[in-house]
Amino acid sequence: MDLDCGVYYTNFTQNSVRQGKVKEVEIDRSLKNLYVVLMRLGFFDGNPTFKSLGKKDVCSKQHIELATEAAREGIVLLKNVNETLPLKSKKIKKLAVVGPHANATAAMIGNYAGIPCQFTSPLDAFSSYGEVKYGMGCDGVACANDSLIFPAMKAAKHADATIIFAGLDLSVEAESLDRVDLLLPGYQTLFINQVAQVSKGPVILVIMSAGGVDISFAKQNDNINAILWAGYPGEEGGHAIADVVFGHYNPGGRLPLTWYEAGYVDMLPMTSMKLRPIDSLGYPGRTYKFYNGSTVYPFGYGLSYTQFNYTLRSAERSLDIKLRKSQHCRDIEYKDNEYKPPCPSVLIDDLECNHEFGFGIEVKNVGKRDGSEVIIVYSKPPIGIAASHTKQVIGFKRVFVKAGKSKTVNFVFNACKSLGVVNYNAYNLLTSGRHTIMLGDDVVSFPIQLNIKDKLYVLLMRVGYFDGNPTFKSLGKKDICNKEHIELATEAAREGNFGGLDLSVEAEGLDTVDLLLPGFQTQLINQVARVYKGPSCLPVVLTSISPNKMIKSETSCGQGTGGGRFPCGNYNLRTVSVSFERGSLRPKTCHEIQYDDEAHRLACPAVLVDDFRPSFQNLQK
Known part of the structure; x- marks a missing residue:
């Protein structure tokens, strides 16, 4: 600390320097900080403006x-x-x-x-x-x-x-x-x-x-x-x-x-600074926020000799915040079984914080006496966020209204200052979801949807996710499962990338235990390759093969590899017979591909996959 209001520094600083416990440079830094503040306050600018004023000036009728x-x-x-x-x-x-x-x-x-x-x-x-x-x-x-x-x-x-x-x-x-x-x-x-x-x-x-x-x-x-x-x-x-x-x-x-009620002081030691409730200890939390x-x-309580009614006249109901490349979504803990948005929150320190929202409220004095009303505005975070505050004051205004009259009061708030949530690690986060703006003891409240738009949201907007009911909502099976769409699915399969796996071994929430093909697939492929005698190109199609079942498959050689090179060679066929219709194989040129040092190199080591499309049918075990 640069400043000590007591006598601790006065009594102990000199000996601390002599003993080497405190360096003079540290004292110089503290003094510099203090004197900069004094200079900013005009402490060294000569006689202050009000030095000549005395009791007769201070204790005037207006001041009393x-x-x-x-x-x-x-x-x-x-x-x-x-x-x-x-x-x-x-x-x-x-x-x-x-x-x-x-x-x-x-x-x-x-x-x-x-x-x-x-x-x-x-x-x-x-x-x-x-x-x-x-x-x-x-x-x-x-x-x-x-x-x-x-x-x-x-x-x-x-x-x-x-x-x-x-x-x-x-x-x-x-x-x-x-x-x-x-x-x-x-x-x-x-x-x-x-x-x-x-x-x-x-x-x-x-x-x-x-x-x-x-x-x-x-x-x-x-x-x-x-x-x-x-x-x-x-x-x-x-x-x-x-x-x-x-x-x-x-x-x-x-x-x-x-x-608080008197029993509150017995619920937790006075030295505990915990704000959030601790249900296991029977501790109900500290301050109106928790x-x-x-x-x-309760906090904010107060009566009047008259009565006031509130009417919401205008309000912004949504606020979009688009993240830049340097800004990233952050996770925040939610309660069990509560919906968590795709982008739960963003660190407020990462934002420029120029996003605002506002509303207008009409206050009517419905009593018989003139009076002033203090309009307290609270924000409540989205339901489901764990350990967040219940509500927090984001502003207030005092308005005087004569009996039977009304006034409209407008509020404008900064989103970062008004809708933030401090998590367990003391990070101030701006959270996605449905926030609530509440006036007084929930006399008037309305929601404001905060949308943090990360790169995912850009994609969703492009596909019309937020455009209301989709155009094709009325279409059914007969519209979807027609000849053209089936051919489209076939073409997608031709161009796809299928390894010898299925959802029984790899799926969302089900990771493969290793990087090998399951079961005897590796043995099957090696046996086919070892016994096959045929043309100079053999694409091995990895699919789920059921015993004693005819499989028809169409694929491009080296499927899913883009512009990759497919190695060619001769294979001996002994235990598996394969019949096929020859495709048109007219490669534009041969391509080099790296072999092991002692391996035999072919005259034409490889061809570009995109240069041809062989068609294989009737692959039979």
């Missing part, structure tokens, strides 16, 4: 509003029974604001944050909506004892509505500080249930946290009418939450991570 808007957009509505939210401010005279985060300030900005301009805590924000009764309920998020629960319950008994602020902070979740489970710390669950049980009015639970929390108890508790997740909303978090609760802002946020177990709330 921007912080508030960011917090509003990040709030997620998880539960809203019978449209409890938004609360009607005219009916709420007394509010109970309770919980360890009810008066949160620094906890709202999380870690790695700058100096805030100001804080607007939940208690401050809700105080402007009426009389507020405040109760901590817990002495911090650790909630180590239950001594403060009763005062919070007392506040809820006499309030028109109760807002409970619970969750986590940097004392239980931070860098180098992992949580031990997925539950709320200490007595928080007990505190929430007891306050909800005695509350006079509706109960709204607000969770502040970075990670997911198993709040199944609150989700299933009928006394808790609504649940909001605010994350760590920043310095204006209190203001933003109050705007959502009282309807000044319609929430449209979506969960950026899966909220997880196949039950959840408290």
Whole structure:
């Protein structure tokens, strides 16, 4: 690593160089990498553009509003029974604001944050909506004892509505500080249930946290009418939450991570980084892309004060990718009994990746309130690919739509970035087949066929494989088995290349065990050649010969050899008689052919096969 955020390099680098464990050239290379980045960022270009700006510039009214808007957009509505939210401010005279985060300030900005301009805590924000009764309920998020629960319950008994602020902070979740489970710390669950049980009015639970929390108890508790997740909303978090609760802002946020059930942490060691499910171990996988177990709330979940309908207006349904000579098909593992395309995939790094597809979706607000909708677009790989992700986010857009109105949103995606599958060996592959584009929780989905066209596809296109029903589909046996076609089959046999084999010893999926002719074929050929006396050319026709059966065969001398030379000679006939009709043998010229050193050379060693066509009939054993 070129950069170490801790003190390891500072403490050990010098001695490592002295001992020869690290070379100076390696340090020089790391420094060069770091300084190149600094130069690209303008670190050495003199005073930065914003150096003269101070608090009055940063903490302007516009910037504070921007912080508030960011917090509003990040709030997620998880539960809203019978449209409890938004609360009607005219009916709420007394509010109970309770919980360890009810008066949160620094906890709202999380870690790695700058100096805030100001804080607007939940208690401050809700105080402007009426009389507020405040109760901590817990002495911090650790909630180590239950001594403060009763005062919070007392506040809820006499309030028109109760807002409970619970969750986590940097004392239980931070860098180098992992949580031990997925539950709320200490007595928080007990505190929430007891306050909800005695509350006079509706109960709204607000969770502040970075990670997911198993709040199944609150989700299933009928006394808790609504649940909001605010994350760590920043310095204006209190203001933003109050705007959502009282309807000044319609929430449209979506969960950026899966909220697992508490038992999930016991399914595999924390140190395991495996993403894919392991059925044999009962492990359901990790992240929304692979997880196949039950959840408290799934990735991308979020409600609104209104409802939206989607209508697909246009979509590309197929995409062709033609491979060049330097690009090759790659195999990818499929599940058993699943169809695998001829060209299963191609390495994305081998492609120029300029292939795109797009679609248009109409979003209509069918509710009574204006609101924003986050359109999340997923891609799902072809069915049958082994160990692939279930789905993956390829894009999203947020669109504001007034009540009763609609807007059309267009998407364009790069195929390599959107349809790729990472296999077991970490190769990013673009896969052939029927991909699926899915919007939201499968509100709208449509297929897109990805065709990777290798050289095989070129041939298939030339023979009309993709042209629909073939021209000759209506033809039957009487059309195919006519005299002309039988003669065509005969001519193909004449020009063919037949060794003394058949499908009993060589076929697809049945390889020959050696390169020899089966059985006694070699002995038969040698005996015929040894005893034959006849003309100077004897083509040996290798066919399947049945005993006591007349065989008629027509072939060219040295069949299937193209322009090869056929050696001629005399043979003695003793045990097999052969009668034949002489063909026209008028070779244009003799040709040389290599003999063994001590072999007798004939005056005319060989003739060109294409120079003649003898006809042999009535070959009889």
